[in-house]
Structure formats: C-alpha cells, structure tokens
Amino acid sequence: MRAGLAAGRISRRWGLGAGGIIGGRVTLVLAPSALSRLARGRRVVLVSGTNGKTTTSHMLAAAMRTAGPVAHNASGANMSDGAVGALAADPDAPVAVLEVDELHLAAVAAAVDPAVVVLLNLSRDQLDRGSEVRAVAAALAAALAAHPDAVVVANADDPMVVWAAARSARTVWVSTGHRWSGDATSCPRCGQILQRHTDPDGEQWTCRCGLARPVPRWVATDTAAVTGDGVVPVRLRLPGRFNLGNAVTAMAAASVLGIDPQRAAAAMSALPDVAGRYALVVHGDHELRLLLAKNPAGWAETLGLLDDDRPLLVVVNAREADGRDTSWLWDVPFEDLAHRSVVAAGERAADLGVRLTYAGVEHATVADPLAGLALLPPGPVDVVTNYTAFHQLRRRLTATASPRKSAQ
C-alpha cells in the first residue's frame, strides 16, 4: 500500500486532485483485488445517489465516529479507486463509510459486500455518461439484487429511487422532503404519468401500475427526524432544507448500525462544512461562501440559499467529471437572479453568459473566477460552482486565503 499512499501525496503536491483518486488508482494497478481485501471483516456503508452523497457520507461518518474509528473517502473521490484509497488510509477502522458514484455502485458493492446501502435521489446529471436516469436506476436495482442481505436506506419521496430499491427485502424508507420532480413525472416502471397529492402523511405519489410511495419509517421535517419511536430534534450548522433530509437519512443508516439517533444528530450538528462546501473563505476584500450545484436539482435547492443582497459568482466547467454537455444550464431558473450583481466564470463561462442574457440577468463574463471576483464589490459574495470548478477554485483559494468560520 505504500506506493499508493506516496502517489496520493504527490498528487496533492502537484495539485492534480484531492489525492484520493490518484492514490487509489495506483493501488488498484498494483493489486486488482485490493478493494475486496481491504474491505474484508469491516462493516461497510455505501452512500449513492445524484445529489448529497458527499454531505450525507460526512454526516454518517461523524455519527459512526461516536462509536469508533471510521474509514471514509472524505475528499469525495467516489469511484473504486477512491474507495481503495480511503480503506488503505485507515486499515484498522472496523467501519467504512464510502460515497460511491451511481454508475460505480455495482462494482464497489461486488467488492466490499456492504452491510448498508444508502440511496439518496436520482435525477439527471451528466447524461453524456449515464445516458438515461431510468437506465441508472435499473443498474442500481440490479446491484441491490446482488446483495440481498444489505439493508437499503432509501428515499421514499423519489420515484426513481423507490423503483430501484423496490425489490430489496430489507429496506428502510426515509421521507426526505425531496422536492425535485423534474425527472420523475412519469413512472419509472411503466411510463405513465404519476398521480400526486398531499395528505396528512406528506406528498404522496402513485401510479396506476401499482408503484407508489412507500410508508416511510423516518420523516424529515424542518427541525427534526420523526420516527415511530418519537421526535429527535436536528439542528445543523449546514444550511438548507435538503441537508435536513440528508441528515435524517444518515441518522436512519447510523441507526441500522446501532447508533442512537440523538447521538447521531449531535455529532452531525457539529459539522461546520463538508469538504469545503458551505465554507466561508476570505480572499482579499471578499468573504466567499462556497456552494456546489452541479445539475438542475442541485440548483433548485441552492437558489433558495442565496442571500438576496449578495453579489454572486457562478463558475461552470464541462470536464468529464462535470458532464460535457452544458444544456442543463437551461433547466436552472436563472431568471430568479435578475437585479443581482452576477459574474459568469469558468471554462464554460460563455455558455453560462448566453443563458444569463436570455434570462434577463445582467452580468460580466470572465473565464478566470478570481479575475471575475475582482469585479465584484468588496464584502460577502456567494460563489456557486459545479464539480471540477469547485475543486479548482478551492485549491487556488487555499493557496492564498484562510478559512474563517463556517457558513450559517
């Protein structure tokens, strides 16, 4: 394993990445069965879905650490090699919490034989890679079918997730308050339009073919987790309603592994930021709040977090890890940003700029995010980036600035 760890350090020094992926990749080349060997004898939780993987796995790792050491791919390197890197870095931890890319869940699960699989949500993201949301859901269903003993903790509010997890024998359903329905207005099983209505038990959805929202055992409200056993208050430092859904999902998974929900909630509430997301960073005259949104569902949640008075820097790339196609920008209601000072930046700043013009948002376009930042008045700035842009920007900021405090 020593060669792998060294490569991780080199990768960090070269600024190639957070280190997790490159280190793991070398290890995989050296020992193809490294993942299953490293996972042997541990209880492994896999966390997958389109949005919230990193946040939820950080929350779950915090909860599990109240009982002992935890191996965790904290950097967000979420393919097989990232899992290898995380397990190799903590060889003695009896528990591993691994964030896993949706398209790699089957391969990672086959190697690690998970005790718990967490499925958060499925929406369009990187369609150049995953091709169809429904195809991704079908692949997840097949992966779960290969592990009948794993407990599946899954989102009852997302029809795609329910379809993927429906055949699992041991499922713990969580109502996260998931609101994005842009990719699931028609039934994933039969293609008919889903019927939706609200009743005292929440937002229900059903299909004539019989697929319907299962009765959740855990429900996330604005302030708490509600279970059959009672109400556990959840107060997070991380902002946003969707993070409450992530927290309650993490509590449900931790509970499967024997962690008391109160203790889990206390551990998660202490998290100030997640791998730099939601962190406040001072750079020159600006105080940046860093937010990550990489698809329409993520933006739908993020728009609600933006401070009305703050200027906004939006950074968009279209590398392989982002998805090469920038069409998704047109499913983000940027019209809501009119009357705000906005700078469009990143490798696809022009695509974003054209979108903003059609949305009626006055803006400046500068490819370099820090040059774009310099155009904004001093003081607080909200910064929203997609995946690779986030890592690029964070690296440049940590080279020049110091984190101050967590976002509220």
Next chain:
Amino acid sequence: MSAAPDLVIGVLLPDVLGTYSDAGNAVVLAQRARWRGIEANVLHLSADTTPPAGCDIYLLGGGEDAAQLFAIEWLAGHKALLRSLSDTATTFAVCAGLQILGHTLTDEQGRNHDGLGLLDLTTAPRRRRAVGEVITRCELPGVGLLTGFENHRGATTLGAGVRPLGQVLSGVGNGATSSGGRGEGAVTDRVVATYLHGPVLARNPALADHLLCRVTGHRFPDADLPDLPDLPDLPDLRRAYLSKTPRRHARFLAHRTPRS
C-alpha cells in the same frame, strides 16, 4: 403603432420530453421575438393538460425511451392538435421529438412502433449510442454552421418526403448512410427537426431566427424582423464549439461568420 401581435409558443410535454433541457429553445424563441417588439407567450403543455391547437409554433424535446411511446400515444389522442401540426402550425422537434414524428420506431428488442407519420423517416437502434459534439453545415439558406450536442441511440433513415437539416462535418447525426452524404435532422415546409441539443437554438440563433421568420411570415406579414446585434458571450461560445471543426472544413467557417 398598433398593438404588438402575440406569438404563441407551445412546448409539448415538457414533463415527458424534458430530459435534455430542450425547453430552453422556447426561451430563446420568445426572447428573440420580444427583443424585436413581438409579444411572445410560452405555454407549457404538460401531460395533464388539453393542448390548444392554435399555437404558432410547437416544440418537442428529447426524452427517454419509455417516455417516447407515451408521447406518441398522447399526441395521437389529441386530434385537433395533430391536424394543426400537419396543416397549419410550425413544429420544431429535437431528438426523441424527431423520432416520434416519423413513420416507425424500432426499439432495442426489435419491435416496431408506429410514429405520428408527420415526417417521412424511420428510426432503428444503432449499435452504439451516439454521444458528443456535432457540427453540421445547415442546408437552410443563411443559417450557416450548426453546433450542438447529440445523445441518442437512433439511426434515422430519411425518405423522399423530407430533406436533411444539414450535412454532418463532425459527429454522427442521423447516422444512416442510405440517403447520400451524412445527413442530420429533417426539414419539410411545416417541420424542422434535429438531433442537436444545447439547446440548439441557444447555440445557433440563426436557426432560431429562421423559425421566427417562418412563423411570422404566416401570421405577422408586417412584422419587422431586423437582425439583432451579437449577444455578449455568443461569439465566444460559437468559436469554442466550432473550433472543433476538422481542418478540411475550415473554409465553411471562413465562408460565413456566425450570425446572431
């Protein structure tokens, strides 16, 4: 000056054929009309509505395979709308939208499904999915090079009743070699159809203006459709995507700078 005419844009089944953000095409058409003083209304005609038959232009977007069959059934169930698509309105269709307007679609299990028959074309599965950037030389007068992103598994064969929208310079496009050259999309007097996402009208405002001219020519013969000035960022966007054109096609780039 008399009251500005209303241009009515109907986005058909945004909830079913909305996977690839093609509803952005409606935003582009509406804004380019408004910037020229034509009031424009966009109607999102989802599956639970009864679609009006009187829109000036209807848009169809891309969607997943299961959604396509639903869309065919839904459209076929609205006869007045279907008559309007075939006889009076202009239709702009992308990807799955193109395929369902044809005679037949063959699915991956080899079963044939009837399309709506508004375009003389048929679609069968390719061996590999076509995913990536596409550049075509548009055959509509004055439109020039088109840039877009394709993501489909269909190979579409054009019949004699349609012309291709463009010839592929890079990428796959229709992906059927039978019709002479490497065609992309399909065009009739009533319909313009393409595999290109992006959304394609955002990347290619000249195509958006072609559609506006078609529609306004019928409905608003007096409307003035002056060229709009270049949008900020648009020359950069087009340069970035069109610079991927192979060298042998560079003369088309020189031939015509992108209009906007």
